[in-house]
Amino acid sequence: MAIVNRAEGRAYLTPLVAFLLLFLGFPSIVNLIYSVSTVSFENLRSPNLSGFGNYVSVLADREFWQAISFSMRFGILTALAECLIGLFLAIFLAPLLAKRSFLMAPLMLPLMVAPAMIGLMYRLVLHEFAGPVPYYLFLWFGDSPAFLDINNAFRTLVVVETLQWTPFAFLLFYMAYVAIPLDVREAAALDGAPWFKILWWIELPLMLPTLVMAFFIRFIDGFRVFDNVYALTGSGAGGSTTSLSIYIYQAFFKGGAIGKAVAASVMLFVASLAVLYGLNWLAGRRRT
Amino acid sequence: MLNTARWIVFTVAALAMNFPVIVTLVTSLKSAKELSINPGLWVGQPTFENYLRVLTQTDRFNIYSYLLNSTIASLIGTSLAIILAFPAAYAIARSDAGKRTLLPIVINLRAVPLIIFAIPLYMMYQWLGLLDTQLGLGFILTIVNTPLALVIMVNAISDVPLELDEAAKVDGASSRQVMIMIIRPVVRPALVTTFIFGFITAWNEFLFGLMLTTSRAVPMTVGASFFFAASGGGVQWGTASAVMMLGALPPAVLGLVMYRQISGSMTAGAVKG
Numbered sequence: 078m079a080i081v082n083r084a085e086g087r088a089y090l091t092p093l094v095a096f097l098l099l100f101l102g103f104p105s106i107v108n109l110i111y112s113v114s115t116v117s118f119e120n121l122r123s124p125n126l127s128g129f130g131n132y133v134s135v136l137a138d139r140e141f142w143q144a145i146s147f148s149m150r151f152g153i154l155t156a157l158a159e160c161l162i163g164l165f166l167a168i169f170l171a172p173l174l175a176k177r178s179f180l181m182a183p184l185m186l187p188l189m190v191a192p193a194m195i196g197l198m199y200r201l202v203l204h205e206f207a208g209p210v211p212y213y214l215f216l217w218f219g220d221s222p223a224f225l226d227i228n229n230a231f232r233t234l235v236v237v238e239t240l241q242w243t244p245f246a247f248l249l250f251y252m253a254y255v256a257i258p259l260d261v262r263e264a265a266a267l268d269g270a271p272w273f274k275i276l277w278w279i280e281l282p283l284m285l286p287t288l289v290m291a292f293f294i295r296f297i298d299g300f301r302v303f304d305n306v307y308a309l310t311g312s313g314a315g316g317s318t319t320s321l322s323i324y325i326y327q328a329f330f331k332g333g334a335i336g337k338a339v340a341a342s343v344m345l346f347v348a349s350l351a352v353l354y355g356l357n358w359l360a361g362r363r364r365t
Numbered sequence: 366m367l368n369t370a371r372w373i374v375f376t377v378a379a380l381a382m383n384f385p386v387i388v389t390l391v392t393s394l395k396s397a398k399e400l401s402i403n404p405g406l407w408v409g410q411p412t413f414e415n416y417l418r419v420l421t422q423t424d425r426f427n428i429y430s431y432l433l434n435s436t437i438a439s440l441i442g443t444s445l446a447i448i449l450a451f452p453a454a455y456a457i458a459r460s461d462a463g464k465r466t467l468l469p470i471v472i473n474l475r476a477v478p479l480i481i482f483a484i485p486l487y488m489m490y491q492w493l494g495l496l497d498t499q500l501g502l503g504f505i506l507t508i509v510n511t512p513l514a515l516v517i518m519v520n521a522i523s524d525v526p527l528e529l530d531e532a533a534k535v536d537g538a539s540s541r542q543v544m545i546m547i548i549r550p551v552v553r554p555a556l557v558t559t560f561i562f563g564f565i566t567a568w569n570e571f572l573f574g575l576m577l578t579t580s581r582a583v584p585m586t587v588g589a590s591f592f593f594a595a596s597g598g599g600v601q602w603g604t605a606s607a608v609m610m611l612g613a614l615p616p617a618v619l620g621l622v623m624y625r626q627i628s629g630s631m632t633a634g635a636v637k638g
Contacts, residue, residue: 080530081455081540086462089452089544093511094467096449100508101474104485111485166378173371182624183379189620190386190613191569193586197593198385198609200600201392204404207602209388212404240382294476301478304571308590322480322572329484330576342481349481353473 108346111339131340140316141341144324151235151320152300158239159295160288163246167254168276174251185248187241195241196308203233225310230318234306238299246291253287254280293356297349321345386613393606400603415607428608431588436615437499438574438584439567442506443560446514449507451556454518455544459530468519475512479505483576490577499582502574506567513566514559521555522548558626565616565627585612 081089112131114124135141166184174180187195203224205211214221224233257280265275281288303322310318319327325345328338380387387406394411395403403409419428457463486505487496495501525548533543549556574584583591589612592605620627 080527080534080543081460081462083460083462085540086456086460089456090463090467093449093453093471093515096507097471097511100486100504101482104482104489107485107488108481166374170371170375170378173368173375178625180375182621183383184375185624185627186386186617186621187382189565189569189617191571191586191616193571194569194589194609194613195385197589197605198389200593201602201606202385202388204600204602207392207400207404207600209391209404209406213406240384243378244382297476297478301480303480304586307575308571322478325480325483326572326576329487335484339484342484345478346481349477353476357469357473 105346108339108343111336112343114336116335116339117333131336132344135337135340135344138337140319141324143316144319144321147231147317147319148300148302148321151231151238151302152296152298154235155238155242155299156292156295158235159243159246160250160292162239162243163248163291164250164288166243166247167250168280171251171254175255181248184244186244188244188248190241192241192304193308195237196305199233199237199305199309227317230310234309234318237305237309238302241305242295242298246295249287249291250284253284257283289359293352297352301345389606389609392602393610395603397603415603416611419604419607419611426588426591426608428588428611431583431585431612432615434499434502434578434582434588435568435585435612438502438506438582439564441500441503442510442567443563445503445507446510446563447518447556447559450511450514450518451549452544454515454522455548457515457519458522459527459540468515471512471515473512474508479509480572483573486573487576495577497578497580497582501577502582502584505573505577506570509570509573510563510566514563517555517559517562518552521552525551554626558623561619561623562627565620568616588612 110126111124113126113128115127115130116124170180202208202210205221205223210224211221222229224230261279261283262275265279270278300320301322302320303326306318306320307323307326311323321341325338325341328334328341332338391406391408392400393415394408394413396410396412396414399409423429453463453467457468490496490501493501495504529547529551530543533547534540538546568584569586570584571586574587578584578587589605589608592608593600
């Protein structure tokens with residue numbers, strides 16, 4: 078007996094679908110139209126269709142490619158660092174955490190603080206006069222680098238992002254690690270396998286799906302980064318910290334280049350759909 | 366020996382990852398005089414004068430208004446997401462509807478950079494008069510919260526034994542009555558988790574707050590940056606630190622109280638996503 082028949086099911090879905098259509102479907106259509114129009118703040122409601130000029134001008138924009146390069150490097154580096162450190166912490170600290178789960182709380186705290194707020198906090202942490210990091214570096218080593226200048230800003234931001242989001246990877250890995258059935262480990266230990274062999278041949282393969290998933294989630298979040306970068310450096314340091322999201326934001330709000338911003342949005346949309354499609358395909362293949 | 370190493374690693378990791386929060390907390394307790402001579406990590410004479418100033422001198426930047434805006438917009442964004450997603454989750458868990466298309470689309474939304482929709486939404490809000498309103502921001506936060514809300518609730522409802530629904534149906538209950546009177550109380554813990562997690566996510570959102578609000582509806586994350594930008598001669602570090610601590614407090618407290626439930630829901634979203 079079906080609890081919910083087809084018509085009822087549709088009815089229950091309708092409010093959510095309607096809401097999504099209004100707030101995501103409609104904007105998507107507007108995006109597509111504007112991206113092939115000459116549009117400014119004066120003719121928002123009657124844009125002139127003008128072909129693919131916006132796409133051409135975005136693709137010819139050096140800053141666009143710089144932004145893509147920043148987002149790509151940032152996404153890959155932070156995802157890698159977060160997953161490696163998170164994996165180490167999850168496995169190394171597991172015996173400690175198994176008995177005292179309250180120790181999870183301080184490790185999860187960074188996830189509760191707004192990334193934008195963390196960005197602002199680092200302005201203080203790294204400030205040359207008021208910040209403790211430069212203060213102690215001067216005190217102990219007599220010198221402190223300019224963390225946010227054009228040479229160091231990228232590295233600083235990678236560290237900032239990694240420190241905040243490693244807990245996320247750690248959390249996923251820890252959950253996956255403690256979910257490994259005890260008898261699997263015990264059987265291997267009884268056969269005399271040393272811990273690193275158990276880790277490499279048994280535990281890590283069992284955790285592989287989680288590792289892949291965490292990497293991609295962190296990569297996507299790193300690629301589209303906005304909040305902490307914007308709060309800490311803006312697009313500053315000579316434009317060297319313009320992520321793709323910041324590029325779109327700047328083109329629209331600072332430059333008033335609506336067509337360009339929208340064309341870049343559409344390309345980002347298509348790219349993220351392609352990545353998602355690939356991921357789903359991978360996940361589907363794994364199941365069969 | 367190995368255990369000592371574990372404690373050391375734990376301590377270093379916890380301190381490093383929470384370092385900005387620790388620094389901000391310490392700085393917020395320093396007097397203006399001490400700030401100018403001591404940027405270090407200790408406080409000679411702790412004082413609450415920064416907090417007092419932030420909470421009493423509200424002529425230029427009104428922290429109460431930021432806190433209120435964040436609270437209202439986050440409440441809208443969380444409640445509406447649950448109200449919309451709960452019946453949908455019920456339909457998905459208990460019938461064929463929505464399984465093939467709606468569920469995958471909404472889950473993948475988690476991975477789509479929402480800035481893509483920001484520009485048309487800005488224009489749409491201009492036409493609708495939703496710019497710089499708590500309601501408008503609340504709608505966006507609903508979109509942000511929907512994917513995880515739907516996943517958590519579909520999982521929770523799928524775990525409820527079908528016999529429960531069937532028994533109620535035999536007694537003559539309609540599917541709507543089953544949903545509201547049987548399922549809702551059973552999955553209450555999942556609803557609470559969704560609410561807490563959604564509230565934290567909504568409170569911490571920044572991009573749309575920055576784009577869609579200018580004065581009346583500015584949320585805490587954006588308001589905090591005002592204390593940095595507009596102080597002309599230089600940032601008042603004591604004031605700014607107190608503001609950041611107050612702004613980060615609500616989600617942090619919620620999160621620390623509920624961290625067990627939240628860690629569960631994070632993995633739910635990740636594994637199914």
